[in-house]
Amino acid sequence: MKPFGYFLIAIVSALSFQSLHSQTINSPWTTSFGPNAINNPLRDQEAGLGRFKTWNQNSAGFRLSAGRLIKNRISFEAVASLNSLEENYPTEATQNTEYPYISLDGMFKYQFTNGLNVLDPYVTIGSGYTWLDTIGAGTVNGGIGTNIWIGTSFGFNIQTTYKHAFEEYGLKHWQHSAGIVFRFGGKDTDNDGINDDKDACPELFGTFETNGCPDTDKDGVIDSEDLCPNNFGPANMRGCPDNDGDGTPDKYDKCPKAQGKIEDDGCPVFDTDKDGVIDSKDKCPQEPGPAQNAGCPTQEQVQQKNITQRQKQIDINNSIKEKITYELQTFARVIAFNNGKASLTNNDMVALDNITKIMLSQPNMKFHIAGHTDNIGSNETNMLLSEKRASEAKTYLISKGVKTTSITSQGYGEEKPIADNKTADGRIQNRRIEIYIVN
Incomplete structure (x- = not known):
């Protein structure tokens, strides 16, 4: 056993020296040391009995490892172990019941955290060579474990590994270990897991992806160069979002929901009044005007516009008057007075009710009722009769809600016939009222 012991001590010393020496080049190394136990070694005797005890632990045994981070959370670890296995059924012929285990x-190790947490779990896989006394065999290994860090450099380690030997004389078994672990490396002022010599921001906590610089919104643009450090955005937008995709970051985009050029503050070009001057430069965007007048109409244009608007309003008013006049005269022709009478019949009142609705719909209009007669009787008599007929119609309309100030009346006697007084039908047509708009 002594040659193997010396060999093992030499390997352990070399690993330890390498781990300490590596500090000078700022590479993250770890080394661990502690006892180990061999559990359930699967080697049977010919009688089908288990040759070795289920649990085996030598008080002088140990497990020593040295590891180096390769990339991000993946590291490689070299491990040396010393223990012994005890026989289950020693015989009188057996001189030694224990066999040295080396x-x-x-092993490759993958850490589930960035190594900055107190609890640092991992899985490991690899291969090795195991000697039991003087007989050795290769193994394929896989295991799980965790580091429990107390501070930044010191902690405890617990690990379980299964080692599988494919040769019949090899030893299939579990190895359990516990111990202390040290972490070596260069100076890491901000404790972000990146040594100062490789950290672009050694005094600010950062990530591997941004070379140790902080990136609050995780967009790949470090905060010191990120115009929008709290909002995710692409690098070509200096870390700012651009929701409308127009190339102007939302922070400087006056129209973040509509595409536009950068020189137009990210807004689309509009020319509401179609005068050739865009709205952003048009002092009168709702009124057309020449560019030399900042898009506003000139005084001549304003005057012409006023004239045009007045004429347009006059034309509208005249159109309304023509329509109302036609409707009034249509209903007024229904009203027919008996010879020598000014009283209203039921049909006359229905016509006047329709006229009332028209007048009430135009509160700003002024109306005049003209009364007429045929030529039967004297001029004086017919004048008084026509006056009474116009007054009767006016009184009825006022009783229905038409304002007194909106309506006037006058009689014109027999002076304005619209039909031949020599016929009965002509005289009926001349006994009438007419309604006009007077404003």
Whole structure:
């Protein structure tokens, strides 16, 4: 056993020296040391009995490892172990019931955290070579474990590894270990896991992706160069979002929901009044005007516009008057007075009710009722009769809600016939009222 012991001590010393020496080049290294136990070694005797005890632990045994981070959370670890296995059924012929156990392993380790947490779990896989006394065999290994860090450099380690030997004389078994672990490396002022010599921001906590610089919104643009450090945005937008995709960051985009050019503050070009001057430069965007007048109409244009608007309003008013006049005269022709009478019939009142609705719909209009007669009787008599007929119609309309100030009346006697007084039908047509708009 002594040659193996010396060999093992030499390997352990070399690993330890390498780990300490590596500090000078700021590479993250770890080394661990502690006892180990061999559990359930699967080697049977010919009688089908288990040759070795289920649990085996030598008080002088140990497990020593040295590891180096390769990339991000992946590291490689060299491991040396020393222990012994005890026989289950020693015989009188057996001089030694314990056999020395030595293993050398190379393991890849993947950490589930960035190593900055107190609890630092991992999985490991690799291979090695295990000697039981003087007989050795290769193994394939896989295991799980965790580091429990107390501070930044010191902690405890617990690990379980299964080692599988494919040769019949090899030893299939579990190895359990616990111990202390040290972490070595260069100076890391901000404790972000990146040594100062490789950290672009050594005094600010950052990530591997941004070379140790902080990136609050995780957009890949470090905060010191990010115009919008709290909002995710692409690098070509200096870390700012651009929701409308027009190339102007939302922070400087006056129209963040509509595409526009950068020189137009990210807004689309509009020319509401179609005068050739865009709205952003048009002092009168709702009124057309020449560019030399900042898009506003000139005084001549304003005057012409006023004239045009007045004429347009006059034309509208005249159109309304023509329509109302036609409707009034249409209903007024229904009203027919008996010879020598000014009283209103039921049909006359229905017509006047319709006229009332028209007048009430035009509160700003002024109306005049003209009364007429045929030529039967004297001029004086017919004048008084026509006056009474116009007054009767006016009184009825006022009783229905038409304002007194909106309506006037006058009689014109027999002076304005619209039909031949020599016929009965002509005289009926001349006994009438007419309604006009007077404003």
